[in-house]
Amino acid sequence: MFDLSGRIALVTGAGQGVGAGVARGLASRGAAVAVNDLHEDRAKATVDAIGAAGGQAMAAAFDVGDFEAVVAGVRRVAGALRPVDVLVNNAGIPAGMGIKAFRDTTPEDWRPYVDVNLYGVMNCCRAVIDGMCERSWGRVITISSGAGTVGLSLGVSPYAAGKGGAISFMRHLALECARYGVTANTIALGLINNQSDPQATAHLARSIPVGRLGEPEDVAALVLYLASEAASWMTGQTLQLNGGNVTT
Ligand SMILES: NC(=O)c1ccc[n+]([C@@H]2O[C@H](COP(=O)([O-])OP(=O)(O)OC[C@H]3O[C@@H](n4cnc5c(N)ncnc54)[C@H](O)[C@@H]3O)[C@@H](O)[C@H]2O)c1
Numbered sequence: 001m002f003d004l005s006g007r008i009a010l011v012t013g014a015g016q017g018v019g020a021g022v023a024r025g026l027a028s029r030g031a032a033v034a035v036n037d038l039h040e041d042r043a044k045a046t047v048d049a050i051g052a053a054g055g056q057a058m059a060a061a062f063d064v065g066d067f068e069a070v071v072a073g074v075r076r077v078a079g080a081l082r083p084v085d086v087l088v089n090n091a092g093i094p095a096g097m098g099i100k101a102f103r104d105t106t107p108e109d110w111r112p113y114v115d116v117n118l119y120g121v122m123n124c125c126r127a128v129i130d131g132m133c134e135r136s137w138g139r140v141i142t143i144s145s146g147a148g149t150v151g152l153s154l155g156v157s158p159y160a161a162g163k164g165g166a167i168s169f170m171r172h173l174a175l176e177c178a179r180y181g182v183t184a185n186t187i188a189l190g191l192i193n194n195q196s197d198p199q200a201t202a203h204l205a206r207s208i209p210v211g212r213l214g215e216p217e218d219v220a221a222l223v224l225y226l227a228s229e230a231a232s233w234m235t236g237q238t239l240q241l242n243g244g245n246v247t248t
Pocket of ligand 1 (some may be wrong): 062143192
C-alpha cells in the first residue's frame with residue numbers, strides 16, 4: 001500500500017528488535033535503508049536479512065549520542081546511497097538498562113538515558129533536517145515510549161525523562177519544518193515482545209487489552225504510513241501504539 005521506492009531511510013538502533021523490524025518493513029516497500037547500530041555486526045545482520053529478502057540496505061554503525069559521529073555517518077549514507085529522506089529515531093535503550101527508583105539514582109545514572117533518547121534524537125535530526133527542508137520533502141519519526149507520556153512507578157524515570165524530552169522536541173521540530181514538506185511525528189510505544197519464549201511474557205501479555213504484546217511488525221506498519229506520501233497532513237503528533245494499554 002505505501003510505496004517508498006526511491007526513498008532513502010536511516011533507522012537508528014536497527015541491529016535488532018523494533019529497529020530491525022522497521023528497517024525490514026521500509027525495505028520491503030522499496031526504500032533503500034541505512035541500518036544504524038552501535039554494534040556493526042548487528043547492523044550487518046539486519047542488512048543481510050534485508051538483502052536476502054531482495055531489498056537494498058547498507059550498514060551505518062555509529063553512536064547516535066556523538067554528534068560528530070552522526071554527521072560523519074549521515075555523510076557516508078548520502079555518499080553510498082543518496083541523502084536521507086526518512087529518519088527513524090529508534091535507538092533508545094542504553095546497554096545494561098536497569099530499573100531503579102529515582103531516590104536511589106545519582107546524576108551518573110541519568111545521563112545514558114538522556115544521551116541516547118534526547119541528544120541522540122536531536123543529533124540525528126540536526127544532521128538530516130537541512131537537506132530535507134532544502135529538498136522540500138522529509139519524514140522524521142521518533143520511537144518514544146508510553147513512559148514518556150504517563151507516570152509509572154516502575155523505576156524508569158531517567159528513561160522517561162529522555163523519552164518525554166524527545167516527544168516535546170519533536171512537536172517543535174514539526175512546526176518549524178511544516179512549511180517545507182517535512183513532517184515529524186512520534187510513536188509512544190507500549191510493551192514489545194523481545195523474547196522468543198511466549199511463556200516468559202505470558203503474564204505481561206495478559207495486562208494488554210488486546211491480549212498480546214506488540215511485535216516489531218506492528219511498529220513497522222505505523223512507520224510505513226508515517227513515512228509515506230499518504231501522511232503528508234500528519235505532523236506534530238504523538239501516536240500511542242500499545243494494544244490499548246494507554247488510551248487518550
Ligand atoms: N521493547 C519495548 O518493550 C519498548 C517499549 C517502549 C519503547 N521502546 C523503544 O523502542 C526502541 C527499540 O527498542 P528495542 O526493545 O527494540 O531495543 P533493543 O535494545 O532490542 O535494540 C536497540 C538497538 O539499539 C542499539 N543502540 C543502543 N544505543 C545506541 C546508540 N547510542 N547508537 C546507536 N545504536 C544504539 C543497540 O545496540 C541495539 O541493537 C527504543 O527506543 C525503546 O526505548 C521499546
